[in-house]
Amino acid sequence: MAGDWMKMRTNLWDDPRVARIVDLTDSCEALVIGGLYWLWSMADQHTEDGWLPGMSLRQIDRKSGVPGLGEALSDIGWLEAKPDGVLIVRFDDHNGKSAKKRCQTASRVAKHKAGNATGSxxxxxxxxxxxxxxxxxxxxxxxxxxxxxxxxxxxxxxxxxxxxxxxxxxxxxxxxxxxxxxxxxxxxxxxxxxxxxxxxxxxxxxxxxxxxxxxxxxxxxxxxxxxxxxxxxxxxxxxxxxxxxxxxxxxxxxxxxxxxxxxxxxxxxxxxxxxxxxxxxxxxxxxxxxx
Incomplete structure (x- = not known):
């Protein structure tokens, strides 16, 4: 719904919170980051504010292929589990239409400033x-x-x-x-x-x-x-x-x-x-x- 691309940081591999998820799931960075990619890209297609009605922690574990991923995300504050669904915390800071528009605008401004600095x-x-x-x-x-x-x-x-x-x-x-x-x-x-x-x-x-x-x-x-x-x-x-x-x-x-x-x-x-x-x-x- 929000487009065919999403914003994802390049330094997740060394993020201490990702390391914490690896410990909690007894997994590895590659599997955890792959699970995060699935979760965020799925949410980008189905929500603008991060709220996923009907989704559960067990579904996240099953669909990502990483047992315990949902509970680990909840433990570090990236996910909130509710009786009728789950909420990706601060999802609209980085994804969704408005966040992507802000990202693109910031990128254009940076390129414009760089062009002025070098004498376009x-x-x-x-x-x-x-x-x-x-x-x-x-x-x-x-x-x-x-x-x-x-x-x-x-x-x-x-x-x-x-x-x-x-x-x-x-x-x-x-x-x-x-x-x-x-x-x-x-x-x-x-x-x-x-x-x-x-x-x-x-x-x-x-x-x-x-x-x-x-x-x-x-x-x-x-x-x-x-x-x-x-x-x-x-x-x-x-x-x-x-x-x-x-x-x-x-x-x-x-x-x-x-x-x-x-x-x-x-x-x-x-x-x-x-x-x-x-x-x-x-x-x-x-x-x-x-x-």
């Missing part, structure tokens, strides 16, 4: 091994260009938690940065992070940049993705402007130009509404132009 490949190289492989296979020329231009590896300083996809972690980071509409299942985010290898840091920076705009983009999430994909595709060259214009620094990518036009459209709407209300001077003021 994912920590050093970016979003995930699968992302790097995908970009390398689909865009080999791009990978060669990146090696030549020596990209800023600090953009890849975020490590994906175990059990989470790159897009899932990107969505979490964008929400933490203040983009509360971020969706890890959005196809644009998945393509950007898992196919094109857009760094997490770039997405976070663009969320913060968008929030700092006055007014901010109408859809901060999609704007940040589009801008990040454009900058990443052109080598992450900076855009030296508070409103998204390039001022001669470089030509905007199609994705960035789309984001800029969308923003200017929002500003135009805001300026028009302000003019109608008699509180503004039109589009130039909304864009922050001189005059």
């Amino acid at each position: 490949t994912e920590t050093r190289t970016g979003n995930a091994t699968s992302v790097t492989k995908s970009v390398t296979e689909r865009y080999p020329e791009k990978r060669r260009e990146e090696k030549i231009s020596t990209p800023d590896t600090s953009l890849h300083a975020f490590e994906i938690p175990e059990g989470m996809t790159a897009a899932g972690w990107a969505g979490v980071l964008m929400k933490r940065a203040g983009c509360h509409t971020a969706s890890s299942s959005h196809p644009d985010l998945i393509d950007a992070v898992e196919v094109e290898g857009v760094p997490f840091q770039m997405l976070v920076d663009l969320v913060e940049e968008g929030r700092a705009r006055a007014p901010p983009p109408k859809n901060l999430f999609t704007w940040a993705i589009a801008a990040a994909r454009g900058r990443h595709a052109e080598g992450a060259k900076p855009v030296n402007s508070s409103n998204g214009s390039n001022h001669g620094t470089r030509r905007l990518s199609p994705a960035e130009r789309t984001a800029q036009l969308a923003l200017e459209g929002e500003l135009a709407d805001a300026a028009h509404a302000a003019t109608l209300a008699g509180t503004g001077h039109g589009y130039a003021d909304a864009l922050g132009a001189d005059g």
Whole structure:
């Protein structure tokens, strides 16, 4: 019921309590440990808390092939005999579904810490091994260009938690940065992070940049993705402007130009509404132009 494996210590052979059972049963360590294996594996299939209704000490002796095993286990406190069954003491500390889950979690945490201590490949190289492989296979020329231009590896300083996809972690980071509409299942985010290898840091920076705009983009999430994909595709060259214009620094990518036009459209709407209300001077003021 609880699964097809169970937790069993490797040092039972030298455990003083096992030696005591050997003395009480006038047996040997091999037979006693074999009997314990049968008892615990049987219980793992039929109980979650160690309670075995209808089981008796005589049945344990007969089924394990070790005469006196049941009474010896009771004497050392590993078993409690009751009129209607027997109880394996503290069984759920080591077996049963909840105990196995704790054991597996502890094992994953230990492996994760060991990987961090030695400098795992994912920590050093970016979003995930699968992302790097995908970009390398689909865009080999791009990978060669990146090696030549020596990209800023600090953009890849975020490590994906175990059990989470790159897009899932990107969505979490964008929400933490203040983009509360971020969706890890959005196809644009998945393509950007898992196919094109857009760094997490770039997405976070663009969320913060968008929030700092006055007014901010109408859809901060999609704007940040589009801008990040454009900058990443052109080598992450900076855009030296508070409103998204390039001022001669470089030509905007199609994705960035789309984001800029969308923003200017929002500003135009805001300026028009302000003019109608008699509180503004039109589009130039909304864009922050001189005059």
